[in-house]
Amino acid sequence: ETGVTQSPTHLIKTRGQQVTLRCSSQSGHNTVSWYQQALGQGPQFIFQYYREEENGRGNFPPRFSGLQFPNYSSELNVNALELDDSALYLCASSPSRTSTDTQYFGPGTRLTVL
């Protein structure tokens, strides 16, 4: 158990809809990262937040946005869903600001876009 939780576990949406995924980090972990993992692929870095500010971003369009809150929770919002957005979405928390320091992953949210 990493102490990182995500909700919901599974989600089904239709193309064009909007979705919000939630993550609860370990207490004291000021850095949270979000990843998209398509079937059979490695996790793709979406973005990282440190103390509620964006700390880095991968090659994802602006319709992927995030928020981090002072209570160690965070959100990933995806607008105008596309079929290719179907994937496992992972959040990971870390006590350090260093991008590649040890991250503790949640179990993920499986998003299916129909």
Place this chain on the structure above:
Amino acid sequence: LAKTTQPISMDSYEGQEVNITCSHNNIATNDYITWYQQFPSQGPRFIIQGYKTKVTNEVASLFIPADRKSSTLSLPRVSLSDTAVYYCLVGDNYRGSTLGRLYFGRGTQLTVWP
């Protein structure tokens, strides 16, 4: 964006030592190289992390040459439960900023046979 290259798959037998090498270019000079293990339908789990030379913990060793363009994860005496996908994670410099982007790559599927 930094990219990593790993073998797609490896096979081993119980009790053997397994070495998985990851090649990476353009990694950030001040970031760690981190290895993760992932089982199906679970988030990645931290194995080991290093900056240079050799690091050892209770489950693995990590060898990093001076140029940091590659790293080798060494798993001593693997068991059936080590069957999983193994990823190396690196960061890269983004427009000269210390705000990094993270790159997982496609990982190596290790299968351990009895």
